[in-house]
Amino acid sequence: MAVTGWLESLRTAQKTALLQDGRRKVHYLFPDGKEMAEEYDEKTSELLVRKWRVKSALGAMGQWQLEVGEPAPLGAGNLGPELIKESNANPIFMRKDTKKSFQWRIRNLPYPKDVYSVCVDQKERCIIVKTTNKKYYKKFSIPDLDRHQLPLDDALLSFAHANCTLIISYQKPKEVVVAESELQKELKKVKTAHGNDGDCKTQ
Numbered sequence: 001m002a003v004t005g006w007l008e009s010l011r012t013a014q015k016t017a018l019l020q021d022g023r024r025k026v027h028y029l030f031p032d033g034k035e036m037a038e039e040y041d042e043k044t045s046e047l048l049v050r051k052w053r054v055k056s057a058l059g060a061m062g063q064w065q066l067e068v069g070e071p072a073p074l075g076a077g078n079l080g081p082e083l084i085k086e087s088n089a090n091p092i093f094m095r096k097d098t099k100k101s102f103q104w105r106i107r108n109l110p111y112p113k114d115v116y117s118v119c120v121d122q123k124e125r126c127i128i129v130k131t132t133n134k135k136y137y138k139k140f141s142i143p144d145l146d147r148h149q150l151p152l153d154d155a156l157l158s159f160a161h162a163n164c165t166l167i168i169s170y171q172k173p174k175e176v177v178v179a180e181s182e183l184q185k186e187l188k189k190v191k192t193a194h195g196n197d198g199d200c201k202t203q
Contacts, residue, residue: 006147007179010186017192023048026187037064045184047097067143068095091136100177101169102142109136113161118168120152127157127168144176 013028019042028036039049049069054062071094092107106129109116115131121139125146128139145152156171172180 007182010183015187015190017187017190019192019194024187024192026190039069040187044099046099068097070094070096093138093140098169101171102144103170104140104168106136106138106166106168108164109161109166110164111135113159116159116161116166118157118159118166120154120157122152125152127152127170129166129168142170145173148173148175148179150175 009030010028013030013036015029016027018025022042024040024042024045026038026040028038030036033055035053037049037051037053038047040047047068050067051064051069052067053064056062071092089108091109093104094107095102095104097103109131111131111133115133117128117130117132119128120126121128124139126139126141128137130137142152150173153173156173157168158171159166159168161167
């Protein structure tokens, strides 16, 4: 089963953990050289950050790619190529999950709710967001469903709009909820370092 396959790859990955600033930070190193870093709320075990890093064809480490969490503000310790600062009025897209749902927030969208269309594209395995006034268009996938090889279901998708923010929710299938619960049990076995020195203990 695909869900079991993904969970097994997490179990067998080399893991290090650090407890810092109320967050449990876990780093995964997979046999193919890919790295994944996650941050969980220490008290609720809610996922706050997930990012990936892969090696280039020449073996150099690439930039971290954020999957879950709020992008760091430009200039906040970033040494990337962001030389041109984006306008604060531009839409800001981010993913912030809850226990029961995958959730995305798109800030700086001032249009009323009836302007938005949010739907599943089964062929491309993605969610499409667009406005009837043609002011905004975006499509994005749900990597978790791809990793578990689960279908997308329109019935699990909903959205709301408040304070110039479009909030899109996709209810987690039970297979994902079970897998996440199993992962939390697995992470409790990982020896965790404490402190602010950034050192991690290896499993």
